[in-house]
Amino acid sequence: MPWPLSPELLAPLAPWFEQAHRDLPWRAADLQLPHPDPYAVLVSELMLQQTQVTTVIPYFNRWLERFPDAATLAAADEDTVHKAWEGLGYYRRARFLQAAAASVAAEGWPGDLAGLAGLPGLGPYTAAAVGAIAFQWPTPALDGNAFRVLARLLLIEGDPKHQAAKLRDWLSPALKAHGPSRLTQALMELGATVCTPAPTCGDCPLGGRCAARLAGRTADIPPVAKRAKPKASTLWLVAFEAQGQFLLQAPVAKGLLAGLWRWPTFDALDHEAAPTPGSITTWPGWTQVYTHRREAVTPLHIGLAAPFTPAEGLRWVPRSELQGLPLGRRDQRLRDLLDAPGQSLLEAPDPAGLVRACAAPSA
The missing domain is CATH 3.90.79.10 (Nucleoside Triphosphate Pyrophosphohydrolase)
Incomplete structure (x- = not known):
């Protein structure tokens, strides 16, 4: 069965986000324009990899005070960078961030998604998120939250990551219609605050259109991945x-x-x-x-x-x-x-x- 068109299905997300979004220090005031500081978006996205928003906020603020731009970070010594990251975990993110900053400081920002993906530490998701949030490119960014939202909304059986390419193609027209930065962040916000592993469907702006909710299957869509015993x-x-x-x-x-x-x-x-x-x-x-x-x-x-x-x-x-x-x-x-x-x-x-x-x- 074909999926409904994304611009119509996701239309309620943008007005919901305007009212419900959290006030985060890396968010631009005007989501219709390119972000005034793409470097801040890069920092936030690297810090948010595998780390909760509440943990990242104080680190982000201190980081921007210590390394306010790509050139400052690129020139810092490694011990200083790791000390500023201390306690945030997954320390190779700090090394990737400094290497990406060095590239930006030397050559400027890449002009397309392939260029962003070529920066150290920017996989497909992070490159797409920076493209959409920093530069208003219609580059679909699918993180764990977005995969969970779309799996339920579209009643995708199995691991939704297996349909990543198809989901990106499906999502792109909605980004163009409702604004890449706004819709990308709205999708992330919905997954982080409402469409969580234990969702509060009554608060969801898409609840009446969610195929998993209508089928009574939000508990098993998407399936929980099994983890190896530590x-x-x-x-x-x-x-x-x-x-x-x-x-x-x-x-x-x-x-x-x-x-x-x-x-x-x-x-x-x-x-x-x-x-x-x-x-x-x-x-x-x-x-x-x-x-x-x-x-x-x-x-x-x-x-x-x-x-x-x-x-x-x-x-x-x-x-x-x-x-x-x-x-x-x-x-x-x-x-x-x-x-x-x-x-x-x-x-x-x-x-x-x-x-x-x-x-x-x-x-």
Whole structure:
């Protein structure tokens, strides 16, 4: 059965959005014109990838104060950029954002969707969103919220992402008819505030036209994707201190935690606890949850009489510099605990064994 025409079906969205939209700092006042600051749109879209709006707002405001334009961000050093991103997670977004800003600062903004998609970190959705919101191009942007809204509205069976190309073609005439920026943001807003996984259909401007609602199937459209069970591990997270310096893993160029400083970690299965003399302090542990793994973390502070020569990639850092280093959430937590009272451990992994694991090989 063919889908209804998008300009007519989505017509109620624009007036609803005018009344119901949230006041967000990256939104332009006039949605009929190109955005006055495309860079702000780029920043917001990269920050909003896999992160809630309420979390992003303060980061966005601080970021624009620190890096008000693409040229300023492009010229910043990596530690400064990662420090400004600290706590927002998925740190490669910060590196992509800086690389995209460098391209814009050097060559200007691309003139079409293919050019935007060629910027670092801008996949099909983000490029289309920036095109529509920043430049008023009729480029359909389909994120998780939009896919959910359209799957219910059109009663799409199975994963709506499998019909992404068809949905973009269907949506494009509505963008032209009702305004690319306005309709794109209205669709996102509806999915974020009304057509959520547990929708409030009575508040929806499209409720009377929604095929899934009329069929009583909003609970199973779209189907919930199955996630792999996170891999579990048990870690000792260790702050070695010697003569006012702490041992940390210096940032690496690639990987999940690229650009971040880290405390040494040890698998508890490889370093069983035993009665241990010496200056070892701990605090209550916690479970650190990531997309694909869960870590049961036990934080330790181990005091040493003198620093040792560290293995490659490890560095001694003065305590005075700790607050200025970009750390992930797990490692921030141990940094903050260092100023809080802890308790002595009667049983802990052998400090000598941990030191040997972190020391440079003997000549």
